[in-house]
């Protein structure tokens with residue numbers, strides 16, 4: 252009894268305490284009227300509670316409408332232990348105690364505690380709080396989602412102050428309740444409010460059955476996850492809240508995570524089918540346009556300088572000298588520069604001259620210089636094969652030019668064989684093999700460091716045997732050891748002549764336009780050693796020194812068969828004097 256009074260006192264209800272104190276000996280009957288007066292909403296709650304306990308739990312346990320859980324008042328912390336309660340039928344059997352039953356000490360203590368700190372800790376703390384009650388069943392202690400909720404328990408929720416708006420907002424159990432007030436409490440609607448008001452225990456006194464049953468009986472058999480509304484989990488920390496989440500239907504297997512990329516969000520997230528857009532072929536530019544683009548840098552600098560000379564100026568000696576300097580700096584060469592200034596002076600001296608007029612005259616004079624060298628490559632197919640020896644300084648574009656040329660020939664129906672005569676560089680051999688695969692041309696190669704002349708000879712024989720139309724021989728271009736290089740090239744020419752006195756029938760030199768004036772010397776060297784009889788000007792794209800081609804043409808008067816304006820297979824174009832002249836002069 253003393254303990255009972257103490258509990259009542261701690262419960263904080265002064266009136267009740269006084270009444271109990273008077274009954275020190277036999278317990279007087281409880282004044283229900285007074286108790287009822289203390290619980291304003293008790294009438295509303297009790298009937299529901301009774302229904303739950305008595306009637307068939309099935310119907311009442313049916314999950315409430317979705318909105319119900321939110322509307323319902325938050326349950327007191329005491330309700331948590333109720334979650335594991337045994338099935339409804341067992342409850343009345345276990346709790347035959349009279350309404351006055353003072354054996355329920357935990358109820359008065361916990362109910363009046365509105366503070367979140369007093370909310371009993373779920374699971375493991377229950378045994379300490381209510382030692383006289385049987386230990387909590389395992390499911391209750393495990394906070395994991397699988398914990399089941401007794402169907403008879405309404406969807407009571409803890410006070411809003413104790414429970415966050417969402418599940419994830421719940422505070423940990425340690426903050427919610429001290430270990431001293433976990434007494435089981437029947438899950439009554441609106442109980443949370445009553446508890447806050449201090450009259451929740453009176454309701455329990457009227458209906459002690461559920462209270463006792465909840466605190467003692469196991470609940471495994473009754474708890475169903477499919478009835479989340481009945482769950483008092485709101486009182487519990489996060490794990491319990493997870494139980495409340497309605498999950499009446501089996502969760503379908505999760506959709507496979509979309510692969511990286513775009514997804515479409517409609518009814519669900521769907522992987523957006525990657526539209527394999529076939530790469531649109533770039534519009535084929537005309538040759539002139541491509542050459543013009545390639546010579547843009549050369550042209551831009553040249554025409555800009557010309558415009559700077561002839562801005563509102565009459566043509567006089569000074570302007571002619573300035574123009575001559577501009578043309579020479581553009582690598583056109585002294586000869587071509589003088590041709591242009593002479594032509595301009597003869598027709599426009601003393602007159603106002605625009606830069607456009609100057610550029611037109613320049614284009615005409617440059618074309619005159621180039622016309623003599625702009626020749627198509629002719630192959631004498633009476634030679635089987637027609638042998639083309641390709642020479643030039645390393646890196647000027649020999650191998651690339653061979654590949655481009657082989658493509659043109661094979662596209663034209665000719666059979667081509669390639670010989671990897673640059674036996675000093677493995678990369679050069681491999682590069683030629685790649686071109687051979689692309690053009691379906693057999694490649695004759697040897698070990699690194701093998702004699703280049705011997706390879707050329709073998710290739711020539713094989714080409715003869717194969718009946719190839721054209722044999723193209725790559726060579727090294729090491730100017731570092733000029734003597735050795737020259738000796739090698741001379742030897743190659745010599746051995747080829749053993750099989751055909753006229754071979755090689757064409758000796759092409761690749762000239763890198765970016766080298767500027769050095770190209771003039773390179774042509775001089777290879778012309779003398781290897782008998783160069785034709786040029787391919789490479790890398791005219793992206794250089795401002797394209798004018799060197801004019802200087803080379805004017806000095807050496809060697810045929811220029813092709814110009815290279817890119818690294819792709821079709822970036823090798825026959826040389827056109829007119830187009831080149833107009834392009835470099837900036838004349839449309």
Ligand SMILES: Nc1nc2c(ncn2[C@@H]2O[C@H](COP(=O)(O)OP(=O)(O)OP(=O)(O)O)[C@@H](O)[C@H]2O)c(=O)[nH]1
Pocket residue numbers: 643644645646647648649650651652673676679726727728761789790791792793814815816817818822
């Ligand atoms: N932009 C541009 N690059 C080119 C052109 N011709 C060749 N090249 C590039 O120039 C580089 C050298 O070309 P190669 O064909 O290897 O020159 P090579 O004379 O055979 O050089 P070695 O094998 O060292 O003797 C490569 O990266 C080519 O792609 C061209 O017309 N324009």
